[in-house]
Amino acid sequence: MPKKMHITLNVNGKEEEFLAEPRELLIYTLRERLNITGPHIGCETSHCGACTVTLNGKSVKSCTMFAAQAEGAEITTIEGIGGPDNLHPLQEAFKEHHGLQCGYCTPGMITRATKLLEEIPNPTEEEIRFGMAGNICRCTGYQNIVKSIQAAAAEMNAAQEAAE
Amino acid sequence: MIPAAFEYYRPKDMAGVLSLLEEHGDDARVMAGGHSLIPMMKLRMADVPHLIDLQDVGGMSEISVGADGIRIGAMVTQSDIIDHEALAAAAPILREAALQIADPQVRYMGTVGGNVANGDPGNDMPGLMQCLDATFTLVGADGSRDVPARDFYEAAYMTAREDDEVLTAVSLAAPTGGYAYEKQKRKIGDYATAAAAVQITREGDTCTSASIAMTNLSDTPIFSEAAGAALVGTALDDGALTAASAAMLGDIDPTEDNRGPVAFKRHVAGVILRRAIERAWSRA
Numbered sequence: 001m002p003k004k005m006h007i008t009l010n011v012n013g014k015e016e017e018f019l020a021e022p023r024e025l026l027i028y029t030l031r032e033r034l035n036i037t038g039p040h041i042g043c044e045t046s047h048c049g050a051c052t053v054t055l056n057g058k059s060v061k062s063c064t065m066f067a068a069q070a071e072g073a074e075i076t077t078i079e080g081i082g083g084p085d086n087l088h089p090l091q092e093a094f095k096e097h098h099g100l101q102c103g104y105c106t107p108g109m110i111t112r113a114t115k116l117l118e119e120i121p122n123p124t125e126e127e128i129r130f131g132m133a134g135n136i137c138r139c140t141g142y143q144n145i146v147k148s149i150q151a152a153a154a155e156m157n158a159a160q161e162a163a164e
Numbered sequence: 165m166i167p168a169a170f171e172y173y174r175p176k177d178m179a180g181v182l183s184l185l186e187e188h189g190d191d192a193r194v195m196a197g198g199h200s201l202i203p204m205m206k207l208r209m210a211d212v213p214h215l216i217d218l219q220d221v222g223g224m225s226e227i228s229v230g231a232d233g234i235r236i237g238a239m240v241t242q243s244d245i246i247d248h249e250a251l252a253a254a255a256p257i258l259r260e261a262a263l264q265i266a267d268p269q270v271r272y273m274g275t276v277g278g279n280v281a282n283g284d285p286g287n288d289m290p291g292l293m294q295c296l297d298a299t300f301t302l303v304g305a306d307g308s309r310d311v312p313a314r315d316f317y318e319a320a321y322m323t324a325r326e327d328d329e330v331l332t333a334v335s336l337a338a339p340t341g342g343y344a345y346e347k348q349k350r351k352i353g354d355y356a357t358a359a360a361a362v363q364i365t366r367e368g369d370t371c372t373s374a375s376i377a378m379t380n381l382s383d384t385p386i387f388s389e390a391a392g393a394a395l396v397g398t399a400l401d402d403g404a405l406t407a408a409s410a411a412m413l414g415d416i417d418p419t420e421d422n423r424g425p426v427a428f429k430r431h432v433a434g435v436i437l438r439r440a441i442e443r444a445w446s447r448a
Contacts, residue, residue, distance in 0.1 A: 022169075059268060
């Protein structure tokens with residue numbers, strides 16, 4: 001048995017330190033070791049995006065990365081984006097615009113969308129569809145997800161302007 | 165889906181990588197972004213007792229665009245390719261192809277080096293690099309050597325790279341003329357049912373050069389010299405397009421799989437090539 005590795009991660013602003021086998025995938029580290037269960041396991045084959053987290057500023061599928069690769073990384077999950085008492089504008093917009101039904105894909109959708117809006121603050125519908133192509137939803141038909149992201153972008157841009 | 169156990173290494177330099185490869189032989193594999201290798205390890209279709217992560221090695225993440233050509237480090241990601249304005253100006257086919265690979269999350273992690281070195285017939289960059297007549301730099305214990313992309317691929321997952329070598333960079337001359345990377349896929353994130361990379365030059369209404377390579381239509385990428393030759397000296401009339409398509413169909417050897425039977429793939433290959441040639445011509 002290969003010896004365990006000493007791994008440190010910063011997840012949602014909190015330092016985590018543990019020993020893990022090299023083959024431990026990041027999604028299992030988050031869900032089973034750290035009890036951060038927002039990122040979901042959907043397809044587990046790099047397709048569906050339910051496990052999406054932000055890692056050192058990039059949207060990544062945490063089912064396709066070993067925790068050892070992420071050593072020293074800063075990771076943000078849906079838990080670090082907003083909570084029941086302080087919803088992120090994207091969370092608020094998904095709620096208002098019916099951007100979810102069963103909700104299984106939603107943490108990955110919103111986590112990816114935060115990064116998309118950082119890169120393109122005012123995206124067109126086409127840019128949203130292309131930028132969200134790594135996240136699959138089996139309920140909504142995507143129309144309301146697009147609307148939710150457009151609404152959140154408008155809200156965030158208005159707040160930005162008001163602050164300036 | 166948990167891979168078999170393995171030892172993980174993260175050497176700080178190429179000397180460290182090479183000594184691990186020498187020690188463990190074909191029990192060791194190097195990994196860049198891991199987005200081809202990790203899924204295969206999870207499915208237990210790849211057995212990697214010793215996994216060497218290249219992320220700390222350094223010196224392989226640069227893109228340089230200069231008078232002496234273009235050099236892309238092996239650790240450059242598809243996302244880096246898309247974002248690099250000077251590269252997109254010098255070789256726009258690279259951005260056009262990278263945008264058709266996988267999805268945003270995968271493009272942040274997936275690298276050019278991994279894509280070309282893996283030898284998966286489904287990967288898009290091997291055919292693209294054959295179209296562009298790129299050269300791959302391989303580093304081993306005895307130093308480095310350059311292998312043309314057109315000579316690199318031997319069979320599925322079999323390449324000219326030796327087990328103790330690492331592919332460190334891709335070099336190419338800036339292409340001229342019109343370009344197109346055309347890809348038919350069932351859905352975002354899928355490999356091609358058929359894809360074509362085309363670079364074409366013209367003088368007035370006459371084609372002066374054409375380079376054509378096809379993806380996922382054989383157990384290697386297919387550089388179809390005959391298809392390009394069928395266009396040179398013509399005005400790209402219907403007869404020339406038909407001749408190029410026939411030449412290409414003589415070079416590919418698709419097999420039936422979940423993307424369709426052989427006859428369908430050959431049909432799609434013809435459609436995709438024609439579209440790619442027409443688009444490249446319109447941009448030449």
